[in-house]
Amino acid sequence: MHHIRNLFILLFTLVLLCTSVVSQAKENITIIYAYNIADSVANYHRALTIEANAIQDKYLFIFDARPGAGGTIASNYVLNTSNTILAHSTAFFIRPNVYPKESYDLSLFKEQFNHCTASMAITSAKYKSWKDVPTNRPVTIGISGLGVTTHLAALQIQKKFPNMNIIPFKSTTDSMFSMVGGNTDFHIGFISEAEQWTKKNKGADSTVVNILGITGTKAVSGYPTLVSEGFPQVFGQMDVGHHLVIPVGRFSEEKARELYDIFSKAAKAKSVRDAYAVDFCSPAETPYDELQKWYSFHTEYWKKLSTGINIE
Numbered sequence: 001m002h003h004i005r006n007l008f009i010l011l012f013t014l015v016l017l018c019t020s021v022v023s024q025a026k027e028n029i030t031i032i033y034a035y036n037i038a039d040s041v042a043n044y045h046r047a048l049t050i051e052a053n054a055i056q057d058k059y060l061f062i063f064d065a066r067p068g069a070g071g072t073i074a075s076n077y078v079l080n081t082s083n084t085i086l087a088h089s090t091a092f093f094i095r096p097n098v099y100p101k102e103s104y105d106l107s108l109f110k111e112q113f114n115h116c117t118a119s120m121a122i123t124s125a126k127y128k129s130w131k132d133v134p135t136n137r138p139v140t141i142g143i144s145g146l147g148v149t150t151h152l153a154a155l156q157i158q159k160k161f162p163n164m165n166i167i168p169f170k171s172t173t174d175s176m177f178s179m180v181g182g183n184t185d186f187h188i189g190f191i192s193e194a195e196q197w198t199k200k201n202k203g204a205d206s207t208v209v210n211i212l213g214i215t216g217t218k219a220v221s222g223y224p225t226l227v228s229e230g231f232p233q234v235f236g237q238m239d240v241g242h243h244l245v246i247p248v249g250r251f252s253e254e255k256a257r258e259l260y261d262i263f264s265k266a267a268k269a270k271s272v273r274d275a276y277a278v279d280f281c282s283p284a285e286t287p288y289d290e291l292q293k294w295y296s297f298h299t300e301y302w303k304k305l306s307t308g309i310n311i312e
Helices: 002-024 042-054 069-079 149-160 172-180 190-197 231-239 253-266 272-277 288-306
Strands: 027-033 059-065 084-089 109-118 120-124 139-143 164-168 186-190 210-214 242-247
Touching: 002 120, 027 069, 027 186, 027 253, 042 059, 042 253, 042 272, 059 172, 069 084, 069 164, 069 242, 084 109, 084 288, 109 210, 109 253, 109 272, 120 190, 139 149, 139 172, 139 272, 149 164, 149 186, 172 186, 186 190
Parallel strands: 027 059, 027 084, 139 164, 139 186
Antiparallel strands: 084 242, 109 242, 120 186, 120 210
16 A cells, blocks of 8 residues: 555656646747848847747747748748748848749738848948949949849949949848958948948958948948938938738737737847847837738838839
8 A cells, every 4th residue: 555655646746747847838939030140130030039038938939040032931931830930121022022923922921020120231342432433344242132122222223333243142141251252342231240341340451341331311320321422312211121020820819919029028128229239220119009000011112112123
């Protein structure tokens, strides 16, 4: 009887232990970034993931990336993979207009959370100013893929420099390294990528990257706007938003709102705001009930800007 009693106690303890483990199990949700995981923008999502895990114990958020095809690979992966969220830029709204048959359907997604909005920077390791750029021979500019925001920007610059050839890469990081390595003449990316190579951060004999102009209507940290440098006014509205989207029906309304509240709280943490600040990215703080209005606006806005793009 003594042995039976001990066995019963042991079994009962194991049942309680298993029940406790089950009750403490977290639901895994993977945030899939659409570009190179080494991009400066990836740090927004990485910091958000870390902070979101720190402030609650119901979900375990995992950060991963599926770069390529201007974000199409990541977008379709999330569309077809449960418990995933897509981390993208407003380039998400452009690609389907350029490649309607080879990308994804915007109506199949909905907005989940907005990070912030940042200027893009046009940089060069070869030229110190626009007046140094030759007009009588070819030059090259690297972008983060065809049918994305950097591509739209390059097409606008090409109007002033018709001899400019556009070279697509998988990410802004890849494009930057190509320019620093002397393989391409210009790069379109974010300010923090360039500042790693600016004169103030490099020795006299190092490769120096010059920031020739930025998108938006205001100079940032002394860098001039492209509009002030004589480029089309459209550059004033070509800042890039960074956000999270999910497939329609992926989560219930209650769960989507719960996740939004977690991300919204996490985004206010110093670590996340510091990640934004590196790229001078202004926090969006879009209320949950206005997310779809924001989504609809950008669907139409970027459709207008990308009308007429011809991929040869």
